[in-house]
Amino acid sequence: MSKAQSSAAAQKTAGTDKREVILTSALDLFRHYGYRRTSMEDIARAAAVAKGTLYLYFKSKDELFEAICRSLAEQVGEGVARAEALDLPLEPKLTALMEAKLGFVYRWILSSPHAAELVDSGSRLSEDVFGEVYDRFYNAVRHLVRGGVASGELDLNAVGLTEEATVDALIAAAYGAEKAPDEKMFHARLTAIIKLTLRGLRA
Numbered sequence: 001m002s003k004a005q006s007s008a009a010a011q012k013t014a015g016t017d018k019r020e021v022i023l024t025s026a027l028d029l030f031r032h033y034g035y036r037r038t039s040m041e042d043i044a045r046a047a048a049v050a051k052g053t054l055y056l057y058f059k060s061k062d063e064l065f066e067a068i069c070r071s072l073a074e075q076v077g078e079g080v081a082r083a084e085a086l087d088l089p090l091e092p093k094l095t096a097l098m099e100a101k102l103g104f105v106y107r108w109i110l111s112s113p114h115a116a117e118l119v120d121s122g123s124r125l126s127e128d129v130f131g132e133v134y135d136r137f138y139n140a141v142r143h144l145v146r147g148g149v150a151s152g153e154l155d156l157n158a159v160g161l162t163e164e165a166t167v168d169a170l171i172a173a174a175y176g177a178e179k180a181p182d183e184k185m186f187h188a189r190l191t192a193i194i195k196l197t198l199r200g201l202r203a
Helices: 003-033 040-047 051-057 061-085 090-110 115-123 128-150 163-179 183-199
Strands: none
Touching: 003 040, 003 051, 003 061, 003 090, 040 051, 040 061, 061 090, 061 115, 061 128, 090 115, 090 128, 090 163, 090 183, 128 163, 163 183
């Protein structure tokens, strides 16, 4: 690699690192102070970059917030993919899938004192930010339920539920853990919810 190529590669890496620092710093501020109270000047200061540099990466706070949401969605997708690849029995694998999606969101968003404001701000973004990762999560749970039925471990007919209704019920029940006061209690409630809901579906 020539010196010019090495320099260009180093600049690209530095640019990527700086962008990540900005995103991380902004998320930290949004979690601690809320979206509305956090200014671009606050973010520039926290990321140790000039305000002009910040605007080279993101034209507005809205654009920056959307970039954070896209980054978080990508991380959730990666977590779901790792959970899908696990060779585990039904219950622990379902728990791993729920942790990958709901646990991640609880840790980074819902544990914030400004969770409602962050969720509201995120809900105004276009569906494509979160739609794809939710579909992957939903289909992973559905595939797991289908496998449980095929193996004879789950009996949906006994409770009069379709495959789709079962998946919807499992996910809806798991969302109940989000009201936990802290992350430790969240994990405990999620584990209990999954155990109880599966018990009613077992053959």
